[in-house]
Amino acid sequence: MTDSTPDAAPDLRDxxxxxxxxxxxxxxxxxxHFLIDDRVLDRIPTYLPEDxxxxxxxxxxxxxxALTDRLLRVAEQVTVVERDPALAAFLRExxxxxxxxxxxxxxxxxxxxxxxxxxxxxxxxxxxxxxSEITFRLLPTQRPLVLMFQREFGxxxxxxxxxxxxxxLSVSAQHYADVEVVEIVPPEAFDPAPAVESxxxxxxxxxxxxxxxxxxxxxxxxxxxxxxxxxxxxNGIRNTAHISGLxxxxxxxxxxxxxxEDLLRARAGSLSPAAFAELTAIADEHGR
Numbered sequence: 001m002t003d004s005t006p007d008a009a010p011d012l013r014d015x016x017x018x019x020x021x022x023x024x025x026x027x028x029x030x031x032x033h034f035l036i037d038d039r040v041l042d043r044i045p046t047y048l049p050e051d052x053x054x055x056x057x058x059x060x061x062x063x064x065x066a067l068t069d070r071l072l073r074v075a076e077q078v079t080v081v082e083r084d085p086a087l088a089a090f091l092r093e094x095x096x097x098x099x100x101x102x103x104x105x106x107x108x109x110x111x112x113x114x115x116x117x118x119x120x121x122x123x124x125x126x127x128x129x130x131x132s133e134i135t136f137r138l139l140p141t142q143r144p145l146v147l148m149f150q151r152e153f154g155x156x157x158x159x160x161x162x163x164x165x166x167x168x169l170s171v172s173a174q175h176y177a178d179v180e181v182v183e184i185v186p187p188e189a190f191d192p193a194p195a196v197e198s199x200x201x202x203x204x205x206x207x208x209x210x211x212x213x214x215x216x217x218x219x220x221x222x223x224x225x226x227x228x229x230x231x232x233x234x235n236g237i238r239n240t241a242h243i244s245g246l247x248x249x250x251x252x253x254x255x256x257x258x259x260x261e262d263l264l265r266a267r268a269g270s271l272s273p274a275a276f277a278e279l280t281a282i283a284d285e286h287g288r
């Protein structure tokens with residue numbers, strides 16, 4: 001993680017002034033916490049990988065535009081998806097010149113439902129209540145992502161096998177990307193302050209070093225085994241056929257035993273994504 005802060009441009013919009021002009025206050029009941037710390041806002045775009053294509057940056061949840069303003073300094077074009085009609089209207093007014101210049105588009109709607117544009121990178125302070133759903137809509141696009149999450153969620157995404165935080169979320173995210181927590185953000189950086197710390201997470205897309213022929217089954221199988229994370233893989237396979245969709249879990253156990261009996265004695269929390277892929281291939285061949 002880094003604490004470096006770039007020199008801020010003198011004409012960057014002040015987040016408190018933006019909120020005053022918008023006439024809004026955050027609402028925890030609507031999962032609405034405005035990031036107001038200039039230093040954090042200035043750093044967020046710098047966490048994109050050095051080789052990231054910043055031609056067209058997507059932002060989910062533009063709010064009053066504090067991060068939007070910073071993204072316009074590094075991108076040729078920015079598209080913001082904002083669900084709140086009042087905030088979307090404010091963004092159109094506040095950034096009218098950028099919209100008229102063709103550098104900014106405001107899409108009013110739910111980021112889980114609207115058609116997303118083609119984009120080269122995504123940088124966003126996500127609404128925490130739907131951060132998982134949005135992230136797994138973005139990850140398959142294979143674009144660099146810099147996203148803000150609740151700290152626990154971000155650390156679980158980046159966790160390594162054998163650690164307490166490692167789980168289904170870790171395997172699923174790391175199937176698509178290298179995941180790194182780059183900064184922890186305190187509650188005081190927001191208004192109103194959330195009850196938890198936040199984490200800025202960088203996700204660098206890459207192809208996995210293993211093959212998965214049926215991603216849906218892979219994710220279901222991983223989910224099933226992590227519901228029995230304290231059990232051995234042998235018992236996990238046997239006990240979770242109703243989740244994984246296996247019709248013959250015993251045949252899978254027998255097939256894994258023929259390949260690598262140590263896998264059956266392991267527990268889900270110790271297995272790498274590649275090991276899950278190996279198990280999934282065996283289960284797909286022998287148990288469905």
